[in-house]
Amino acid sequence: MKVCIVGASGKLGQYMVQHALERGDEVVGVCREQSVGKLERFKDRISIVPGRTNDREVIRRAVAGCEGVLTVLVPWGVQQYASGTAQAVLDFAEPGARLVFSCGWHITKDGKDVYSRKFLWAVAAFGWLARALRLVDIDDQVAACKRIFASDTRWTVVRGSDLEEGPSQGLPVWSQHVGDDILRSNRTRRIDFALFMVEALTNDGLIHEAPAIVGCQTASALAHHASSCEH
């Protein structure tokens, strides 16, 4: 499968490149010009389109001919970075392509997620501080996801829990709503978040879903699935 990875140089992006290459996919990576060096170890095995991910011309070139597009949605700055990125992918991806986007648990598709007070407080405090410093605009990631949810493309929005580094534990488990018991541990290895994103490309059961994920070896996941993780 020819796959475009938008935001390939970040931590999640690099893990996605690694998983996609291991599956035998042909990879096109998009990252900012100054970050191309972060993809040095892959340079002979992938093609790179340098540029900002909300640059429509960059995305138009990068997604051409791709059957799958994996997009890291990050709310950097206050210039509609996430929503501009998402809109360009929605507009220029090949008809019928599988589109998989990353975000956090704070995104809700149907308003039925149940958040702890601590979680809501943390999102509000982080959002206020980041906006005040003009570093991050969480509302723009929300706007980006609204556009995706309203789209008739073949999308999936993967909602990551708190993340940690470490070796892979296998494919995370997921649920439709934050607040479900299986997600209580709120912890996923970043490498496995990336694995879930890549696997979603070929899982049509995830089309038009916004799975909230958690590590398959966390206590809350094991309490619901006695069996071990899928690899």
Ligand SMILES: NC(=O)c1ccc[n+]([C@@H]2O[C@H](COP(=O)([O-])OP(=O)(O)OC[C@H]3O[C@@H](n4cnc5c(N)ncnc54)[C@H](OP(=O)(O)O)[C@@H]3O)[C@@H](O)[C@H]2O)c1
């Ligand atoms: N961090 C968490 O705990 C957490 C929790 C839940 C969900 N998530 C989700 O996981 C995904 C990846 O998050 P991550 O924290 O692991 O980050 P990450 O993978 O390291 O990605 C950060 C991305 O932002 C880009 N970036 C950095 N500074 C930028 C700037 N000033 N302007 C434009 N782009 C900039 C990076 O590109 P360069 O390589 O060019 O710098 C990179 O592509 C996101 O969708 C996030 O919502 C994260």
